[in-house]
Amino acid sequence: xxxxxxxxxxxxxxxxxxxxxxxxxxxxxxxxxxxxxxxxxxxxxxxxxxxxxxxxxxxxxxxxxxxxxxxxxxxxxxxxxxxxxxxxxxxxxxxxxxxxxxxxxxxxxxxx
Amino acid sequence: xxxxxxxxxxxxxxxxxxxxxxxxxxxxxxxxxxxxxxxxxxxxxxxxxxxxxxxxxxxxxxxxxxxxxxxxxxxxxxxxxxxxxxxxxxxxxxxxxxxxxxxxxxxxxxxxxxx
Numbered sequence: 342x343x344x345x346x347x348x349x350x351x352x353x354x355x356x357x358x359x360x361x362x363x364x365x366x367x368x369x370x371x372x373x374x375x376x377x378x379x380x381x382x383x384x385x386x387x388x389x390x391x392x393x394x395x396x397x398x399x400x401x402x403x404x405x406x407x408x409x410x411x412x413x414x415x416x417x418x419x420x421x422x423x424x425x426x427x428x429x430x431x432x433x434x435x436x437x438x439x440x441x442x443x444x445x446x447x448x449x450x451x452x453x
Numbered sequence: 454x455x456x457x458x459x460x461x462x463x464x465x466x467x468x469x470x471x472x473x474x475x476x477x478x479x480x481x482x483x484x485x486x487x488x489x490x491x492x493x494x495x496x497x498x499x500x501x502x503x504x505x506x507x508x509x510x511x512x513x514x515x516x517x518x519x520x521x522x523x524x525x526x527x528x529x530x531x532x533x534x535x536x537x538x539x540x541x542x543x544x545x546x547x548x549x550x551x552x553x554x555x556x557x558x559x560x561x562x563x564x565x566x567x568x
Contacts (some may be wrong), residue, residue: 343549380554380555382498382555389560390550390555390558391558392554392555392557401556418523431497433497435498435555436555437554441487441514441515441516442500443500444499446497
């Protein structure tokens, strides 16, 4: 199974400041079709997860452009350019290249 | 709009089975699969398996050791997840989501396994 490792475990951010988190996979997520199968989700407190980004950097419909994804191969980053109160929650990365699909352990973002 | 509505909370005894439903609307059911994930209290997300709503093909996580079956009914645009031989470790919130990228999720179904 592909192991997904997220760091840091938690982030405390002042509103309006940037935030960045990392996701590393134990194997390359680059498929022979040229796509890299890495998605990011946000789970707000008490809610179901919601899709933010897939294929490393493609924002899902309605996701604010303050969220951006980058990376390649086995190393990926999610950045929030200016954190807002509604960004609080746990962020998960997930690999979609191999069954079983696997999630990282999550990075919790809180507001200072 | 796309909606996935799951069945209500369940309390089960160890050794019993549970079947959770996921009724979808707002899109053509047969064009997308449905995945099932779970989240134990205070823990992260685990992928359990998924089904192609087009042809009924399924794949499951091996760690479930054959205890899970995912089915779908195209006539009602509903997917189901049955978990058998329940243990206390199966206490979790179970989610369905539209595959393959899980761009829409159900509200979650709490399953408590307790004697």
